[in-house]
Amino acid sequence: MLKKERQAYILHQVHLHNKVLSSLLSQEIRVSEDTIRRDLQELAEEGKIIKVHGGALSHSFNEVHYPADNVYSQDHKKIIAHKAAALIQNDMFVLTSGGTTIIELARALPRQLKATFMSGSIPAILEYMQHPNIDVIMIGDRISKNSKITIGAEAISKIKQINADLCFLGINAIDLKHGTTDNDWEVVQLKKAMIQSARKTVCLTISEKINTLQPIHICDVQQIDVLITELPPDDPRLRPYIDLGIQVL
Amino acid sequence: MLKKERQAYILHQVHLHNKVLSSLLSQEIRVSEDTIRRDLQELAEEGKIIKVHGGALSHSFNEVHYPADNVYSQDHKKIIAHKAAALIQNDMFVLTSGGTTIIELARALPRQLKATFMSGSIPAILEYMQHPNIDVIMIGDRISKNSKITIGAEAISKIKQINADLCFLGINAIDLKHGTTDNDWEVVQLKKAMIQSARKTVCLTISEKINTLQPIHICDVQQIDVLITELPPDDPRLRPYIDLGIQVL
DNA sequence: TATGATGCTGCAGAAACCTGCAAGGCGGGT
DNA sequence: ACCCGCCTTGCAGGTTTCTGCAGCATCATA
Numbered sequence: 001m002l003k004k005e006r007q008a009y010i011l012h013q014v015h016l017h018n019k020v021l022s023s024l025l026s027q028e029i030r031v032s033e034d035t036i037r038r039d040l041q042e043l044a045e046e047g048k049i050i051k052v053h054g055g056a057l058s059h060s061f062n063e064v065h066y067p068a069d070n071v072y073s074q075d076h077k078k079i080i081a082h083k084a085a086a087l088i089q090n091d092m093f094v095l096t097s098g099g100t101t102i103i104e105l106a107r108a109l110p111r112q113l114k115a116t117f118m119s120g121s122i123p124a125i126l127e128y129m130q131h132p133n134i135d136v137i138m139i140g141d142r143i144s145k146n147s148k149i150t151i152g153a154e155a156i157s158k159i160k161q162i163n164a165d166l167c168f169l170g171i172n173a174i175d176l177k178h179g180t181t182d183n184d185w186e187v188v189q190l191k192k193a194m195i196q197s198a199r200k201t202v203c204l205t206i207s208e209k210i211n212t213l214q215p216i217h218i219c220d221v222q223q224i225d226v227l228i229t230e231l232p233p234d235d236p237r238l239r240p241y242i243d244l245g246i247q248v249l
Numbered sequence: 250m251l252k253k254e255r256q257a258y259i260l261h262q263v264h265l266h267n268k269v270l271s272s273l274l275s276q277e278i279r280v281s282e283d284t285i286r287r288d289l290q291e292l293a294e295e296g297k298i299i300k301v302h303g304g305a306l307s308h309s310f311n312e313v314h315y316p317a318d319n320v321y322s323q324d325h326k327k328i329i330a331h332k333a334a335a336l337i338q339n340d341m342f343v344l345t346s347g348g349t350t351i352i353e354l355a356r357a358l359p360r361q362l363k364a365t366f367m368s369g370s371i372p373a374i375l376e377y378m379q380h381p382n383i384d385v386i387m388i389g390d391r392i393s394k395n396s397k398i399t400i401g402a403e404a405i406s407k408i409k410q411i412n413a414d415l416c417f418l419g420i421n422a423i424d425l426k427h428g429t430t431d432n433d434w435e436v437v438q439l440k441k442a443m444i445q446s447a448r449k450t451v452c453l454t455i456s457e458k459i460n461t462l463q464p465i466h467i468c469d470v471q472q473i474d475v476l477i478t479e480l481p482p483d484d485p486r487l488r489p490y491i492d493l494g495i496q497v498l
Numbered sequence: 499t500a501t502g503a504t505g506c507t508g509c510a511g512a513a514a515c516c517t518g519c520a521a522g523g524c525g526g527g528t
Numbered sequence: 529a530c531c532c533g534c535c536t537t538g539c540a541g542g543t544t545t546c547t548g549c550a551g552c553a554t555c556a557t558a
Contacts, residue, residue: 140389
């Protein structure tokens with residue numbers, strides 16, 4: 001096999017699988033690993049692939065880099081926030097969790113909206129406070145420095161005393177079989193309490209998190225009333241949830 | 250799985266869920282936790298994530314910024330703050346009000362101080378949260394947008410359940426005859442409750458406010474244990490308070 | 499304060515890498 | 529046919545990187 005041929009083959013493989021291993025290629029093409037390495041090096045110098053220890057990666061692999069000071073998928077979250085904000089009517093009592101999606105919701109609230117918001121999330125509370133016509137209620141308890149929300153029995157018992165019209169949860173993972181799940185025990189407890197205390201539960205999530213799983217169970221899919229993603233409601237990925245009777249926006 | 254691949258996966262997970270645990274990642278990717286830790290460390294050095302004990306956090310999540318406005322008489326308040334901070338010992342339970350002087354106190358706390366701080370003031374809470382060894386407890390209730398603290402019966406009843414070692418009050422007016430006074434009814438109620446719930450009451454104020462009067466009464470001078478101003482304790486303006494048995498710093 | 503989880507450091511084996519070299523192929527010129 | 533220069537390839541060796549492990553330090557939380 002000629003050198004050019006070989007390199008074309010390698011390039012093809014990289015584009016196909018997004019990655020190649022020197023060891024595998026050397027077996028496939030029956031040349032020494034050194035030769036493969038030299039090929040990869042040349043291709044990398046031409047900018048066609050990215051060489052790494054052990055093989056090479058497709059360039060598209062590394063392109064997705066996230067701006068440091070911006071929230072991941074912020075555009076998507078803004079779309080979600082606007083859809084969610086439309087659900088809130090005057091004089092409603094709204095419970096919310098924390099998270100970047102909820103922050104976007106707080107920012108998306110219309111200025112003339114007159115409602116009561118209750119949350120244990122400090123960043124969320126700071127946003128709600130910006131709105132002149134919104135009553136803000138902070139849930140008190142010990143503060144978790146990582147998640148910047150109040151956690152603990154006191155917070156949960158306060159939530160349970162509430163009868164909210166709506167409850168907005170930013171969720172980290174949702175799955176048909178396991179429902180919504182998360183990875184922080186304390187946060188899960190809070191979210192569970194919120195679901196119980198609200199007439200209607202609205203879950204906000206970017207589509208990437210649909211059909212993913214985290215270790216701790218929050219609630220089943222059936223307990224969700226409304227699911228909001230950045231996708232149009234007729235997207236096929238949302239179909240199973242609609243079939244279960246969930247309102248998808 | 251290649252190292253870069255792994256790190257790209259981790260980065261994606263962090264952006265998606267705001268938080269990852271080394272233990273979980275190690276199970277998912279089937280490598281030792283050491284390897285995960287090294288990956289997290291590298292990503293953290295590149296500034297892409299924030300490493301914490303047990304895992305890592307998304308960077309965007311942790312940026313709670315609060316406008317650092319220009320504080321009136323900030324230098325004086327810093328002096329007061331340092332005097333006040335010296336009163337706090339390890340394992341104390343401390344109640345504080347809000348106000349710019351209290352914010353300075355929060356900033357002046359030594360980094361290794363290990364204590365519990367309870368407050369209803371959001372700016373104060375944000376400052377306390379910066380300290381790794383301080384437990385922070387938020388008092389919950391309705392939020393007053395002007396004073397950025399929680400106010401109401403719920404907050405007061407929570408404070409009354411507490412037995413604090415110390416209570417720091419930033420005060421707006423103090424006068425030999427009328428004691429400490431203020432102009433916000435709700436805030437006064439909170440401060441009254443704090444005084445009742447603490448073994449020792451410490452008042453912080455710049456000297457300008459000494460011998461001034463506000464409409465609503467908080468407490469008599471006799472109820473104050475310690476008075477801290479930016480002045481040296483032997484300043485003649487403080488003499489009458491010393492004569493009343495108040496410890497002046 | 500004790501205890502288990504997590505983190506750090508140094509080490510060791512394996513894999514990958516780099517460098518230099520020699521063998522072999524190929525084409526052009528003599 | 530032979531020589532020569534150039535390229536390619538494989539190999540030997542020494543170096544670097546990666547990874548897991550062990551032992552001890554540190555943290556978090558009851």
